[in-house]
Amino acid sequence: MPNPDALLYARHIEHRREEIDEILTELGYDGLLIHSGRPENRLFDDQHPPFRGHAPFVSWVPEPFTPDCLLELRPGQKPRLWYCQPDDFWHLPPDGPASWWADSLDVEIVTGPEGWHERFAEQRALAVIGDERAVGHLLDGADLNAPELMWRLDEARTRKTAWERECLARANQRAVAGHMAAARAFRDGGSELEIHLAYIAAVGQDQDQLPYNAICAVNEHAAVLHYQHRSPRRPKQSLSFLLDAGADAFGYAADITRTWTGEDNVEFAALIEAVDRAQRQLCDEVRAGVSFVDLHLRTHLAIAGILEQAGIVRMSPEDQLEAGISSRFFPHGLGHFIGAQVHDVAGLVDAEGQSVPAPEQHPALRLTRELEPGNVVTIEPGLYFIPSLLEDLRASEYADRVDWAQIDALRPFGGIRIEDNVLVSQGDPVNFTRQAFATT
């Protein structure tokens, strides 16, 4: 039986090769070298943050944690991978390439980057992608991270191959197992740290392997959009829990958020349900030809509608959007591309590489494009009670349109975000996250 992963990966490489051959030929390059990255020590220290390979490399080679490899791409040739297996007794060297993927490449094992300079120095029409500190020695006449080339590669990465879609679906399955374990730990009254450890155990990946720092927020911490701590103290009351946490599959990310509360908290539970309903509707609108900016604005109308319905803001959704009131409760963007980077590339340019910035009133939006088949996006509406933004609202001319007693009662719950990862297809959207919850 052929390994199905090998087949999908081989097709992925074949497809990306056709694209890169065309790009290199058009731009007049003889070849392209993509470095996997190298850990860099902290200033005045011999310790470095956890290593993760550069995404342009990981989008070709399914090993996100292997430093100092070099991928060599040349028109018409099988990609060559200089795979670094150092002779190092301080660390455990990588296992070496697995045949299911290595067979699609021409692999050369090396013990370090030493001979690279001599090999590539004389080659003038060469492009290099990497960090100058690590690949500067390859640069005699070569172009480093050339903008036109980078844009063309980024553009290709916006349309996921079947292999990439499979990786994203698997990353979602892993993360969902973690989300379910974390929800149980929250219901048991666990501390943020205990909940996080339950998540890690269920996912089977350490924090260093996760695609981003998990946001594990109990009670009012859910109002901090990128809350970065994990308190070891058990809460006196476990009112609410927002978990924004992902997982990795061969370098591809899941980025999932769920918000939970106890059954007794009727008002907050009703708000979660309303945001969830709006989120599912938005996921259904993830279709080819849809403008993500329009979808973001529809999200504001939906959040404003929830606020009006709950009697929190006495104003029509349209007027709330116009007056910037919905942005006090939903200050981030609807979503972003996701792939080998959790916030994947090319969200703020059009298909010709021209910049398409976020609307002035919505500066946090990371995706302004029209959706195309093959795009994978997150859909993550939120509704929060953020003290500083509420103070701004209280000081504004609209203060008397707001039910402050209700807001004060909801502040200890922090906020709500529901986030799924959704594929734009030729027909109905494919929601990797909801599929994973349905089968886990």
Ligand code: GLY
């Ligand atoms: N986890 C960060 C985000 O949702 O974009």
Ligand code: MN
């Ligand atoms: Mn997230």
Ligand code: MN
């Ligand atoms: Mn996200």
